[in-house]
Amino acid sequence: MTKYTVPIKHFLFILLNLIFWVGVYFFYTYFLGYGSSNTAYVNHFSMFLMPITITLSYFIILHLIPKYLLKKQYFLFILYSIYTFLISFAVIIISIFYGLVFSSYLRDINSIALTKSLSLIILGVYFIVIIATSIALLIYNYLSSSKNEDLKNKFLQAQLQLKEQELKFLKMQLHPHFLFNTLNTLYGFALKKSDAASDMILKLSNLLDYILYQVDKPSVLLSNEIKHIENYISLEKMRFQDSLHVNFIKDLHKDNIEIAPMLLLPFIENSFKHGTQINNVLKVDAFLKTSDNLLEFTVSNTSKNSLASKRGIGLNNIKKRLEMLFNNDYTLNITKEDTSFNVALKIPLKNV
Numbered sequence: 265m266t267k268y269t270v271p272i273k274h275f276l277f278i279l280l281n282l283i284f285w286v287g288v289y290f291f292y293t294y295f296l297g298y299g300s301s302n303t304a305y306v307n308h309f310s311m312f313l314m315p316i317t318i319t320l321s322y323f324i325i326l327h328l329i330p331k332y333l334l335k336k337q338y339f340l341f342i343l344y345s346i347y348t349f350l351i352s353f354a355v356i357i358i359s360i361f362y363g364l365v366f367s368s369y370l371r372d373i374n375s376i377a378l379t380k381s382l383s384l385i386i387l388g389v390y391f392i393v394i395i396a397t398s399i400a401l402l403i404y405n406y407l408s409s410s411k412n413e414d415l416k417n418k419f420l421q422a423q424l425q426l427k428e429q430e431l432k433f434l435k436m437q438l439h440p441h442f443l444f445n446t447l448n449t450l451y452g453f454a455l456k457k458s459d460a461a462s463d464m465i466l467k468l469s470n471l472l473d474y475i476l477y478q479v480d481k482p483s484v485l486l487s488n489e490i491k492h493i494e495n496y497i498s499l500e501k502m503r504f505q506d507s508l509h510v511n512f513i514k515d516l517h518k519d520n521i522e523i524a525p526m527l528l529l530p531f532i533e534n535s536f537k538h539g540t541q542i543n544n545v546l547k548v549d550a551f552l553k554t555s556d557n558l559l560e561f562t563v564s565n566t567s568k569n570s571l572a573s574k575r576g577i578g579l580n581n582i583k584k585r586l587e588m589l590f591n592n593d594y595t596l597n598i599t600k601e602d603t604s605f606n607v608a609l610k611i612p613l614k615n616v
Contacts, residue, residue: 284399285318288314293310297379305367308366309364312363313356313360313388315359317393320355320389328341334404356386446499446503464502467499468499470495471492471496474492474525475492483523483524484523484525485521486522486559487516489526489527493529493532496529497512507541507545507546510548511550513550514552514553515553515554516552517555517556524589528561531582535550535563535607539565539567541566542566548563549563558610560609560610561609566603567600579607583596586611590611594609594611595608595610596610
């Protein structure tokens with residue numbers, strides 16, 4: 265199909281130009297001979313006006329407009345347009361003169377050959393040139409708009425692909441320390457032949473499946489995200505045992521809520537990674553609440569203020585992802601206190 269696209273376009277372009285100039289010729293014969301019975305003289309004289317009309321029109325359309333007007337060189341465009349007008353005016357006069365001379369043999373003395381005066385004939389020529397130029401400007405404007413729209417679409421598509429890749433990278437991030445520590449704990453359970461080892465393997469397997477493979481989905485059920493948060497907490501409880509106290513409260517207004525995958529889990533992971541024990545206990549409090557169009561999620565963990573400045577990288581990545589997902593339509597408040605680190609997130613929910 266591509267093979268025949270260009271020739272067809274060229275053929276249509278030439279055909280439309282021919283139709284236009286044939287129409288101009290008939291306009292001249294009607295304009296110059298209205299009320300005259302000497303059609304042979306009018307037709308012959310009109311042929312002398314066609315070359316200068318066509319040449320002048322295409323000179324403006326193919327040279328002056330693209331070279332100066334479209335490139336916003338307005339001064340040069342006006343200057344050369346004035347030159348073109350003066351030269352074309354002289355050439356039109358010459359064309360009319362030769363038209364009168366060479367058409368004189370068809371002149372019927374008893375009839376009026378041309379019904380228009382010299383000034384009206386000149387105005388008629390410039391009228392056609394203005395019409396042709398106006399049509400050309402409309403076509404240039406259309407082509408320019410189409411080109412700009414194509415470039416804009418390509419740019420937006422490239423930007424979207426870049427953001428999708430960046431978003432995918434952010435979702436795929438898994439802190440190696442969690443996997444390393446969990447496997448170490450699992451190894452310890454295996455040496456002790458503890459029954460908790462099989463349960464730990466199952467929870468870790470489900471969690472890794474969610475983190476590594478479910479991130480490609482645009483959205484998942486909130487209940488699915490909660491399930492894997494609870495699996496994560498269970499794994500950490502197995503590792504920390506009595507030195508960890510976690511309180512995770514959920515208040516959901518309905519069951520079929522959907523969110524982006526791995527949206528809340530990184531906040532929980534961050535609280536364990538950067539939380540510190542106070543009196544030999546790490547405390548993590550999480551509260552999740554939903555309403556018709558809003559999700560609120562708060563996480564608080566015990567922390568020493570001196571270590572608060574070291575937790576920037578993970579939260580910065582989370583902020584980037586939130587920005588890509590919601591632009592400015594979310595709030596994320598982070599507060600640092602003497603013995604705690606607090607995160608409060610609010611995001612809009614789509615109606616399902």
